[in-house]
Amino acid sequence: MRHHRQDVVARALVVLDDYGLADLTMRRLGTELGVQPSALYHHFANKQALLAAVADEILSRGARPLPDAGWEEQARASCHALRDACLAWRDGAEVVATARAFGLGGRAPYDELVGVLTGGDVDGELAATVARTLLHYVLGHAMDEQLQRQAGSAGALHAGAANPLAHDHTADVTTGVDLVLTGLRARVAGTSSTP
Amino acid sequence: MRHHRQDVVARALVVLDDYGLADLTMRRLGTELGVQPSALYHHFANKQALLAAVADEILSRGARPLPDAGWEEQARASCHALRDACLAWRDGAEVVATARAFGLGGRAPYDELVGVLTGGDVDGELAATVARTLLHYVLGHAMDEQLQRQAGSAGALHAGAANPLAHDHTADVTTGVDLVLTGLRARVAGTSSTP
DNA sequence: ACCTGAACACCGTTCAAGT
DNA sequence: ACCTGAACACCGTTCAAGT
Numbered sequence: 001m002r003h004h005r006q007d008v009v010a011r012a013l014v015v016l017d018d019y020g021l022a023d024l025t026m027r028r029l030g031t032e033l034g035v036q037p038s039a040l041y042h043h044f045a046n047k048q049a050l051l052a053a054v055a056d057e058i059l060s061r062g063a064r065p066l067p068d069a070g071w072e073e074q075a076r077a078s079c080h081a082l083r084d085a086c087l088a089w090r091d092g093a094e095v096v097a098t099a100r101a102f103g104l105g106g107r108a109p110y111d112e113l114v115g116v117l118t119g120g121d122v123d124g125e126l127a128a129t130v131a132r133t134l135l136h137y138v139l140g141h142a143m144d145e146q147l148q149r150q151a152g153s154a155g156a157l158h159a160g161a162a163n164p165l166a167h168d169h170t171a172d173v174t175t176g177v178d179l180v181l182t183g184l185r186a187r188v189a190g191t192s193s194t195p
Numbered sequence: 196m197r198h199h200r201q202d203v204v205a206r207a208l209v210v211l212d213d214y215g216l217a218d219l220t221m222r223r224l225g226t227e228l229g230v231q232p233s234a235l236y237h238h239f240a241n242k243q244a245l246l247a248a249v250a251d252e253i254l255s256r257g258a259r260p261l262p263d264a265g266w267e268e269q270a271r272a273s274c275h276a277l278r279d280a281c282l283a284w285r286d287g288a289e290v291v292a293t294a295r296a297f298g299l300g301g302r303a304p305y306d307e308l309v310g311v312l313t314g315g316d317v318d319g320e321l322a323a324t325v326a327r328t329l330l331h332y333v334l335g336h337a338m339d340e341q342l343q344r345q346a347g348s349a350g351a352l353h354a355g356a357a358n359p360l361a362h363d364h365t366a367d368v369t370t371g372v373d374l375v376l377t378g379l380r381a382r383v384a385g386t387s388s389t390p
Numbered sequence: 391a392c393c394t395g396a397a398c399a400c401c402g403t404t405c406a407a408g409t
Numbered sequence: 410a411c412c413t414g415a416a417c418a419c420c421g422t423t424c425a426a427g428t
Contacts, residue, residue, distance in 0.1 A: 002411055026402060038404080039412050047402065097335075101342050126370070133371045136335030137328050140292075144327075147296050175321070176328045183378030197392055221421060233423080234393050242421065 001034045005043045008033065009053050013089065016054065020150065021091040026050075052105030055096045058089055059108050066112070071120030072181055078116060079138050079177045082109045086142045090150075093142035100135070110135060121188050130184055137176050145169050196229045200238045203228065204248045208284065211249065215345065216286040221245075247300030250291045254280055254303050261307075266315030267376055273311060274333050274372045277304045281337045285345075288337035295330070305330060316383050325379055332371050340364045 011033055016024050026047055030037035044050040062085020066074045086093040099105035110131055117127035206228055211219050221242055225232035239245040257280020261269045281288040294300035305326055312322035 004411095025400090027400085035411090036413055037402080038414085041403070042411055101338055103342075103346070129367055129370050130374065132336065132339075132367075133332050133374060136332045140331030140335055141327065143296055147298075151298065172324055172327075175324045179325065179328060179378040179382065180375060181378070182381050183374040183376070186377050186381050187374065199392095220419090222419085230392090231394055232421080233395080236422070237392055 003033060003035070003043075005053075008040060008043050008050070009057050012050060012054050013057060016092075016095065017090045021094055048102060048104060051095060052099040052102070055099035055105045056108070058092050058096060059085055059106060061085070062088055063108070066116065071116050071122075072185070074116045074119075075113060075134070075181060076174075076177055078109065078112050079134055080173070082135070083138050083142050083173060086139065087145065091146060093139050093146055097139040097143060100139070122184065126184075126187070130180065133180055134177060137180065138173065141169070141173055141176065198228060198230070198238075200248075203235060203238050203245070204252050207245060207249050208252060211287075211290065212285045216289055219246075243297060243299060246290060247294040247297070250294035250300045251303070253284055253287050253291060254301060256280070257283055258303070261311065266311050266317075267380070269311045269314075270308060270329070270376060271369075271372055273304065273307050274329055275368070277330070278333050278337050278368060281334065282340065286341060288334050288341055292334040292338060295334070317379065321379075321382070325375065328375055329372060332375065333368065336364070336368055336371065 008029070012024060012029055015029055015032055019028070026040055027037045030040055033039075040050070044053065059082075062081065064077070064081045067077050069077075086096055089095075096106045100107070100110075113131040113134060114127050117130055118124055122130065203224070207219060207224055210224055210227055214223070221235055222232045224245075225235055228234075235245065239248065254277075257276065259272070259276045262272050264272075281291055284290075291301045295302070295305075308326040308329060309319075309322050312325055313319055317325065
């Protein structure tokens with residue numbers, strides 16, 4: 001039962017979806033592949049590198065071509081594609097956000113967004129800030145969403161105290177993204193009032 | 196050496212700042228307090244509950260009164276206070292963001308922001324979305340900042356490949372927050388073009 | 391009320407050695 | 410190139426029992 005790097009990533013994705021990130025251990029993944037845990041270190045330097053590869057796989061599997069439209073519409077589409085890609089796998093948002101945070105993977109959405117924004121009228125430095133703002137929002141929101149999902153399925157999390165996160169998530173994300181883009185539009189048009 | 200709940204939280208904060216979140220283990224904290232790890236379970240149901248208390252402690256120690264100003268200025272101040280509170284402790288942002296994500300603590304900044312926004316002209320549902328957008332951005336950005344800090348001190352993280360996160364963080368956060376607030380101002384004024 | 395001691399069921403990672 | 414076997418140095422958590 002010899003495996004390639006890609007087999008390991010693909011199986012890790014299945015384990016992630018079935019058991020969640022907390023139970024995606026090197027030992028369990030090894031067992032799932034019919035292999036000793038130590039064998040995984042032939043393919044990846046450590047668990048963090050494995051997870052970065054999983055993050056990139058999540059993103060590439062969920063990749064969509066940008067619509068043939070203005071940059072604002074493209075930015076919106078890019079954000080929604082990222083969200084959908086993450087939500088397609090259990091704990092997908094957390095995996096992508098963590099890999100991004102450690103600078104080990106998940107760069108594609110950032111690059112795409114910066115490209116879209118600079119393709120518009122947006123200055124390079126502002127584009128970088130806006131891209132980060134959007135990514136933090138979309139990923140943070142998707143994480144909230146997925147955590148609630150598992151909090152609902154398990155009886156976990158503190159009972160009592162009304163959950164302030166109960167919401168229509170799709171509408172919420174659209175509003176949040178539009179808010180940032182509206183702010184950007186105002187700023188690009190020179191409407192900014194605070195110097 | 197008998198301790199109260201507050202002693203444990205205070206010491207956990209010291210361990211966090213000295214060793215980082217990854218090394219804030221129940222065993223190490225026990226050792227630091229001169230106590231068996233099992234003794235901590237008299238004060239907290241589990242590690243997650245401990246970390247939630249640590250998050251709340253970080254926030255309450257960094258709390259500032261809101262300025263006597265308009266709601267927009269207050270929202271800005273609230274965001275910066277949150278950022279400063281988190282940056283005052285090693286891995287502080289991650290601790291707060293995680294507690295928030297699990298719904299176990301760190302609610303104060305959200306409540307404050309929603310209060311400020313609804314105190315302005317902002318409708319309740321929009322206020323909730325804006326508050327979440329701002330929190331995700333500020334915490335996400337602070338996490339990036341702190342991860343870079345430790346990536347710089349340790350020789351960790353992949354060499355080669357220019358780091359796209361090298362930035363002036365204070366200016367960046369101000370820009371990001373202002374962007375969202377500008378978008379909100381436009382929307383409240385009825386300038387939104389997408390229905 | 392607060393803590394000990396011992397155990398249970400796990401982790402990630404390394405490394406010599408095998409094929 | 411890919412894997413085994415065994416070890417190392419850890420984890421969080423439980424629980425009877427002590428003071």
